[in-house]
Amino acid sequence: MDIIQHSIAVGKYLVSPLIRHQDDGNYAASVSIRSGHGSGMHDRVMRFTPRFASHAAAVGYAIDQGLGWVRERAPRNAPLALPCAG
Template sequence: MDFIHTTVAVGKYLVSPLIRHTDDGDFAASVSIRSGQGRGTHDRVMRFTPRFDSHALAHSYATEQGLGWVRERTGSRVVVT
């Protein structure tokens, strides 16, 4: 089982897509959204049920879901290029 991730910092949030290559040969996506510092750190993890044919598709989906969560809470327009 391998987890491959990158992080995107958005204000006080750190969005980390987590992609796993499954035994069936497809890719599973989840995302971690961390906020706070030190003992006040809070980490939300969302796991998604769709499976993807490629790492890139799973990564894109997880990133967009995480950034969408941040957008809902901050009202900001988050764009990753």
């Protein structure tokens, strides 16, 4: 699985693609959207149906879907998405 390397911080959210290599050679994509800290932390995970021929395509799809979810909920003046060091 690939988690930390591609995480993106957007306001109070941390968007992390979760990619799994499948037995058929394709890649499955999920995304974790985390908010809060400590005991108040909430983590939403979405799994997607499409399969991808490359790891990069799966990462791109997961990030796009996660950022879309965040943009629907974030205030208009939220900071731009920034990659997290990992």
